[in-house]
Structures are given as C-alpha cells and as structure tokens.
Amino acid sequence: MKQSRLFVPTLKEAPSDAVIISHQLLLRAGFIKQVAAGIYTYLPLGKRVLNKIETIVREEHTKIDCSELLMPALQPKELWDQSGRWADYGAEMMRLKDRHDRDFALGPTHEEVLMTIVKDYLNSYKKLPLSLYQIQTKFRDEARPRFGLMRGREFIMKDAYSFHADEESLGAEYERFVEAYHNIFTRCGLDFRMVEADNGQMGGSGSHEFMALAEVGEDTIVYSTDGDFAANVEVHDLAVGDAAPTGNGTILHAKGIEVGHVFKLGTKYSEAMGATFLDADQKQQQITMGCYGLGISRVMMAVAEQRNDEFGIVWPKALAPFDIHLVTVDTKKEEQMAGTNEIYESLKASGFDVLVDDRLERAGVKFKDSDLIGIPLRVVVGKGIADGVVEVVNRQTGEKLEVEIGKLNETLQNVHNNLS
Numbered sequence: 339m340k341q342s343r344l345f346v347p348t349l350k351e352a353p354s355d356a357v358i359i360s361h362q363l364l365l366r367a368g369f370i371k372q373v374a375a376g377i378y379t380y381l382p383l384g385k386r387v388l389n390k391i392e393t394i395v396r397e398e399h400t401k402i403d404c405s406e407l408l409m410p411a412l413q414p415k416e417l418w419d420q421s422g423r424w425a426d427y428g429a430e431m432m433r434l435k436d437r438h439d440r441d442f443a444l445g446p447t448h449e450e451v452l453m454t455i456v457k458d459y460l461n462s463y464k465k466l467p468l469s470l471y472q473i474q475t476k477f478r479d480e481a482r483p484r485f486g487l488m489r490g491r492e493f494i495m496k497d498a499y500s501f502h503a504d505e506e507s508l509g510a511e512y513e514r515f516v517e518a519y520h521n522i523f524t525r526c527g528l529d530f531r532m533v534e535a536d537n538g539q540m541g542g543s544g545s546h547e548f549m550a551l552a553e554v555g556e557d558t559i560v561y562s563t564d565g566d567f568a569a570n571v572e573v574h575d576l577a578v579g580d581a582a583p584t585g586n587g588t589i590l591h592a593k594g595i596e597v598g599h600v601f602k603l604g605t606k607y608s609e610a611m612g613a614t615f616l617d618a619d620q621k622q623q624q625i626t627m628g629c630y631g632l633g634i635s636r637v638m639m640a641v642a643e644q645r646n647d648e649f650g651i652v653w654p655k656a657l658a659p660f661d662i663h664l665v666t667v668d669t670k671k672e673e674q675m676a677g678t679n680e681i682y683e684s685l686k687a688s689g690f691d692v693l694v695d696d697r698l699e700r701a702g703v704k705f706k707d708s709d710l711i712g713i714p715l716r717v718v719v720g721k722g723i724a725d726g727v728v729e730v731v732n733r734q735t736g737e738k739l740e741v742e743i744g745k746l747n748e749t750l751q752n753v754h755n756n757l758s
Contacts, residue, residue: 339660341695345382347371348707358554360643361486363651367710369638376483376491380635383562383711386659387638388494392473394525395496395632395655400520402511404469404498409451413476415441417450421610432477432491443476449629452499459623463503466615467511471498473634485554487639488595498630503617505543508602508626511554515630519548519598526637527654527758528597529644533559534569545601548632548693549594550640559594562587595640596633603627651712652734655757660693662750663713667701667720677723681746685717688747690754709733714757715750734758 345368348567352362353372364370369384379389396406418424424431424443430714432444445451452470460466476495483491498515502508516532528550535547547570549559560575571591576582589702605624608614613625638657645652655661662685666678678694684720685692693713695704701720708716716731722740729751730739734757741749 339695341693342697344693346707346711347381348710356486358485358643360488360490360554360639363643363646363710364486367712369642370487374491376480376489376563378487378490378492380494383659384638385641387653388634390657390659391526391634391637392496395473395634396520398521398525399471399498401521402469402514402518404471404500404518406472407470407720408472408474409445409448409455410682411445411477413443413445413451414450415443417454418443421450421607424451430478430480432479436673440554445474446476446478447629447631448472448497449499449603449627450611451735453607453611453627455583456501457582457608457611457625460501460538460613461615463615463617465624466501466503466625467507467510469498469500471496471630485639487635488554489556489606490635493636494634496632496634498632500630502626502628503615503623505514505602505604508604508628512600512602512628515600515628519600519630519632522632523548523550523597523637525656527641527645527656528637530597531559531561531568531592531594533561533594534573536570536572539683543602543604545599547594547596548598548600550597550637550644551592552595552643554643555593557594557596559592560589563590564641575629595636595643596638597640598630598632600630603629635753637741644679646712649706650710653712653714655714655754658714660713660714661690661715661754662692663695663708663711663716664692665695665704665708665716665718667704667718669696669698674719674723678719678730681717681719681728684747685750688751690750715754717750732757 347368349366352366356362371379415424434442473496477492480491488576498509530548530550533547535545558571560571564587566586567582569583576589578591607627608625614622617623642651666674668674682694714733726743727740730741
C-alpha cells in the first residue's frame with residue numbers, strides 16, 4: 339500500500355491530556371483519534387492491528403469449537419429486568435428511550451440476550467455443551483474515562499458464553515477457555531499473568547483475570563516468589579513479604595491492566611430467565627453457564643504500553659499493521675523510485691504485507707514516522723540503489739544491514755522469522 343494514499347495523521351507532540359505512553363504513542367503514530375472523552379476512532383493503522391488481534395482470537399476460539407455470532411448492541415429493558423440487573427448494574431449502563439418511550443440499554447455485556455436466544459433450543463442434555471462468542475462494540479458510561487483505550491465509554495470486546503448440563507462440564511470448558519486465553523495473549527506478544535479474581539456484578543462461583551503487567555495498570559496483583567500463586571488484591575489483601583497462601587514463597591506486588599476475565603456463572607441466569615433442559619432421566623434441570631470476556635481494543639493498548647522505546651511503538655510481528663516499511667529516501671530521484679517499485683512488487687509476490695513511503699517528504703520526516711509507527715522491518719531505498727544495495731533496519735533490535743537486492747527477499751524472510 340502506498341503511504342501517500344493511507345490516512346496516517348502523525349503528530350510531533352502528544353495532546354496534553356494523554357498522560358500514559360500507550361495513549362501518547364497511539365495518538366502520535368496515527369492509530370487512533372479522540373472524538374469525545376472515552377470515545378475513539380480507530381484509524382486505518384489501528385484498524386489493521388485490531389484485525390490482527392481479532393484473527394488470533396477467532397483462530398483460538400475455533401480450536402475449542404466455539405462458534406461466532408453477532409448480537410445487537412441495543413437491548414430491551416425487559417431482558418435485564420428478568421435477570422434483576424437493570425436496577426443492580428448501576429450508572430455505568432448506557433440507558434435510553436425510543437420514540438415510544440420504551441427503555442433500552444446499549445449493551446455492556448450480553449448474558450441476558452444470549453440466554454434468550456438459546457434457551458428454547460437447549461431443551462435437552464443432547465444439545466449440551468454449547469459455546470458461542472462475538473466480537474462487538476460495548477458501551478459503559480465510565481465516571482472517569484481515562485488513559486486512552488484502557489478505560490473508555492465505547493470499546494471493542496470479545497465476549498463468549500458456554501452452556502452446560504452440570505458444573506463438571508462447565509469446569510472442563512472453563513479450562514479450555516483458560517488455555518485459549520493463554521495462547522491468545524502469548525501470540526499477541528504480551529507479558530501477562532492469570533490471577534484469581536472477584537466475580538463482582540457478574541455473579542457465579544469463581545473467576546480469573548488475565549493481567550498485562552504494566553506500571554500504569556489500575557489493578558494490583560499479589561503473587562508468590564515461586565510462581566504458584568497469583569491473585570487480584572481484591573481477593574487476597576496480602577502485603578509484600580507475607581507468606582503465600584499456598585505455603586510456597588513470599589508475596590510480591592505488581593500492577594496490571596485487565597485484558598481478559600473468565601467467569602463460572604453457574605445457574606444464576608438460567609434460574610432468573612427460566613432456562614431449563616431435560617436430562618437423561620427426562621427430569622428438568624437448570625442450564626449451567628460460563629462467560630469469557632476479552633478486551634480487543636485494550637489488548638492493542640496494552641501491547642503499545644509494554645512494547646515501545648524512545649522513538650515510538652515496537653509492534654510484535656503478529657500484530658504489526660504491515661510486515662515491512664519500504665521507504666524511498668528521495669521520491670524525486672527516478673532511480674530510487676524505480677528500485678522501490680521493483681522491490682515492492684517482489685516483496686508482495688513473496689507474501690509480505692508492505693507499506694511504501696512514497697510521500698514527498700524529507701528523509702528525516704519519513705524515518706521518524708517509521709520509528710513512531712513501529713513496523714518491525716524497514717527497507718530504505720537511497721543512493722545505494724545505484725550499486726544494487728539497500729538498507730534493512732530491524733525495528734525491534736535496531737540492527738542495520740546493507741543488503742544486495744538479489745539477496746533481499748531471502749534476508750528479510752530470515753530476519754522476519756526470528757522476530758518476536
């Protein structure tokens with residue numbers, strides 16, 4: 339893709355209200371644009387990163403036989419009355435009335451909607467278990483939206499729900515989701531921990547959070563030095579140096595950004611909404627339920643928070659908006675443009691996703707923007723093209739190589755394979 343045709347409004351300085359590094363860099367590098375407090379547009383580069391995260395999420399959910407659907411964001415009050423959460427959810431719920439004065443909410447979550455969708459179908463033990471998920475925009479009226487994509491009023495989330503005949507089946511599926519989440523966050527390049535958590539408004543018998551470690555995190559993690567215990571401080575209020583509840587090691591603290599949360603809901607929603615099935619003995623039983631949330635847009639923010647340097651974002655190759663940034667030093671030089679076009683076609687034919695900086699800008703501007711955007715590999719076409727040589731820059735390590743054009747594709751493939 340030609341950068342001259344791509345909408346990438348980079349900024350020299352971050353807005354004054356952007357106080358954490360991920361917020362500053364995502365704004366400056368042209369990945370997001372604020373519309374109002376806690377509400378953002380995902381610009382073309384940001385959308386490409388989100389697409390990469392969503393692809394990973396879809397692949398890992400397919401592995402555990404979890405099917406994708408898409409539910410409405412607009413939800414009638416009657417569904418939430420059935421579960422009792424219309425009154426209980428609080429001021430975070432975005433509420434509105436239609437022209438007929440009927441109450442609706444913009445969905446912060448979808449337990450009620452999905453239970454209504456599946457309860458008539460799940461009338462027999464033969465149809466259980468079942469797991470479904472969606473990737474959708476969610477809405478929460480945060481009292482203090484802040485830190486960019488970490489705490490917004492509108493955000494992109496993956497929410498999954500599982501339905502079971504008993505707690506044993508739920509427990510097995512819960513572990514499959516836990517494994518899927520480990521795979522997702524590892525593939526996204528995050529440094530994270532799974533911790534015991536409080537169920538809060540969701541209810542149920544147990545839950546775990548997945549925390550991306552970062553000093554700007556709003557949650558405090560307590561964990562043992564030997565690594566066999568970790569929990570949110572809300573669950574275990576332990577001081578640094580205390581003995582771990584497991585008896586192994588002592589307690590340390592860390593800050594974390596919640597990027598995922600899984601819950602064992604039990605029969606809370608099926609009891610409230612009359613969802614039953616016939617077991618093998620033809621007896622009516624309550625459906626047992628689990629739910630599994632993952633912040634798609636928050637993962638992008640957490641990766642940017644963890645993976646950056648003094649020059650900009652350093653994307654892992656799995657999430658980078660492009661594989662290679664092909665930069666022409668001087669687009670007015672016919673020889674450089676011809677070399678750029680030849681290399682571009684060759685790289686595309688080799689399967690690389692390439693962004694070509696063909697803008698009428700000074701070389702210094704192009705290099706600063708390239709560092710800021712953080713694409714893993716940069717190929718610089720400059721004066722050396724006359725001798726059949728280009729420069730390859732590894733954004734992750736800073737290493738620079740002079741490479742002959744005839745060996746460029748092979749060199750890039752080898753370097754790309756070794757990127758994190």
